[in-house]
Amino acid sequence: xxxxxxxxxxxxxxxxxxxxxxxxxxxxxxxxxxxxxxxxxxxxxxxxxxxxxxxxxxxxxxxxxxxxxxxxxxxxxxxxxxxxxxxxxxxxxxxxxxxxxxxxxxxxxxxxxxxxxxxxxxxxxxxxxxxxxxxxxx
Numbered sequence: 001x002x003x004x005x006x007x008x009x010x011x012x013x014x015x016x017x018x019x020x021x022x023x024x025x026x027x028x029x030x031x032x033x034x035x036x037x038x039x040x041x042x043x044x045x046x047x048x049x050x051x052x053x054x055x056x057x058x059x060x061x062x063x064x065x066x067x068x069x070x071x072x073x074x075x076x077x078x079x080x081x082x083x084x085x086x087x088x089x090x091x092x093x094x095x096x097x098x099x100x101x102x103x104x105x106x107x108x109x110x111x112x113x114x115x116x117x118x119x120x121x122x123x124x125x126x127x128x129x130x131x132x133x134x135x136x137x138x
Contacts, residue, residue: 022127027042042096046090048088061107
């Protein structure tokens with residue numbers, strides 16, 4: 001079975017965003033390696049419609065395997081240093097490594113709950129549609 005990824009628009013409803021933040025772009029990059037522990041590269045743009053800085057504590061990708069969030073594999077991309085998303089938004093790219101083969105979805109999430117975010121005890125708010133992927137054994 002070959003690794004696969006489908007466009008984010010396939011069957012995923014657009015999230016409403018939170019605190020004026022929403023992902024205007026979230027996609028896998030062509031260099032994404034969809035094998036166990038491979039570098040699954042993604043890119044995103046988060047828009048801020050508030051007209052002022054929006055503070056947050058954690059921003060990154062939450063994987064869901066077989067329909068269940070796997071917060072232990074959350075990829076922290078930004079935040080934790082009194083960070084804000086300015087009125088102009090934020091663009092970034094990063095990668096996630098998943099240790100098990102299987103069917104996943106990836107989505108961009110944000111947390112505003114201070115240290116609880118990094119401890120995986122905070123509330124995660126979805127900013128993007130989910131991207132379905134299949135990770136195969138290396």
